[in-house]
Amino acid sequence: MTVTMDLETVKERAGPRQxxxxxxxxxxxxxxxxxxxxxxxxxxxxxxxxxRPFIREAPSxxxxxxxxxxxxxxxxxxxxxxxxxxSLGVKTRDQMLDELANGEGKFLNCFHYPxxxxxxxxxxxFFVDGAAMxxxxxxxxxxxxxxxxxxxxxxxxxxxxxxxxxxxxxxLATGSKREQEMLQEAFEMWWPRIIQFFGPTDxxxxxHDFSAEVGLKQMxxxxxxxxxxxxxxxxxxxxxxxxxxxxxxxxNDDGKYEIEEDDLxxxxxxxxxxxxxxxxxxxIDARKHAxxxxxxxxETLDDYETTTGGHAPQAAD
Numbered sequence: 001m002t003v004t005m006d007l008e009t010v011k012e013r014a015g016p017r018q019x020x021x022x023x024x025x026x027x028x029x030x031x032x033x034x035x036x037x038x039x040x041x042x043x044x045x046x047x048x049x050x051x052r053p054f055i056r057e058a059p060s061x062x063x064x065x066x067x068x069x070x071x072x073x074x075x076x077x078x079x080x081x082x083x084x085x086x087s088l089g090v091k092t093r094d095q096m097l098d099e100l101a102n103g104e105g106k107f108l109n110c111f112h113y114p115x116x117x118x119x120x121x122x123x124x125x126f127f128v129d130g131a132a133m134x135x136x137x138x139x140x141x142x143x144x145x146x147x148x149x150x151x152x153x154x155x156x157x158x159x160x161x162x163x164x165x166x167x168x169x170x171x172l173a174t175g176s177k178r179e180q181e182m183l184q185e186a187f188e189m190w191w192p193r194i195i196q197f198f199g200p201t202d203x204x205x206x207x208h209d210f211s212a213e214v215g216l217k218q219m220x221x222x223x224x225x226x227x228x229x230x231x232x233x234x235x236x237x238x239x240x241x242x243x244x245x246x247x248x249x250x251x252n253d254d255g256k257y258e259i260e261e262d263d264l265x266x267x268x269x270x271x272x273x274x275x276x277x278x279x280x281x282x283x284i285d286a287r288k289h290a291x292x293x294x295x296x297x298x299e300t301l302d303d304y305e306t307t308t309g310g311h312a313p314q315a316a317d
């Protein structure tokens with residue numbers, strides 16, 4: 001008879017890739033890990049839907065091919081993460097996808113905003129993906145082994161996405177004066193959203209303490225935010241982007257940057273976190289429409305599995 005591990009034992013043993021499907025984890029751990037991984041999976045899917053229209057709008061064939069591959073990668077990451085979440089035994093993959101389509105699933109703040117022009121693409125493909133890489137690199141040491149293992153593949157492919165985004169950023173930053181002006185306008189609009197990518201401040205974070213105690217997370221939101229800022233603010237300046245006055249950012253004597261987090265619009269952030277931000281409803285409704293549009297495919301596959309037991313027919317001689 002398998003005995004469920006008690007929570008104190010989980011906290012004592014918590015370490016990188018410490019727990020797997022062979023362990024009978026307590027309900028508190030399984031629910032916390034499911035919430036965290038489902039959120040991550042939803043974000044991969046919604047990010048792909050946000051970027052998908054720019055496959056057609058890309059200015060060259062090479063850009064179209066690269067953006068198509070990137071979108072395909074993001075969707076694949078989502079499916080990989082749903083399987084990692086499903087392995088915890090709390091929800092099935094289908095339940096999580098249904099929740100996302102019904103507007104119940106939560107996902108990253110940046111993917112609630114519409115993206116309307118090509119000049120905005122490096123805001124996601126370079127800065128947001130760069131922020132994601134900062135976070136995901138730490139999750140390779142998550143205590144839930146299936147999640148950490150998924151991060152190996154995700155981080156490898158995200159590295160290419162960031163290089164692609166930087167290539168677009170460089171092209172626009174060295175383009176015409178009008179392109180440079182439009183890039184600056186896009187940066188000023190997206191910069192506060194990018195800074196909020198890592199979630200609420202540590203004082204307002206409701207999930208970090210437990211997630212850290214059981215090894216699911218390795219760094220706090222504020223620690224990740226500062227690490228991203230110190231890595232990517234110099235890169236923004238390298239491409240001629242002027243850092244907006246708000247939120248205020250100061251450089252310490254040690255050369256590290258600190259941000260005045262109270263300058264950010266946290267009321268809008270928490271409205272987004274509750275899926276109540278009106279402009280973001282368009283993203284959620286689009287996902288619901290896409291989910292419903294391929295319902296016949298899911299039903300066909302279900303019928304096939306029922307009638308054949310899931311086995312492919314034998315090939316003809």
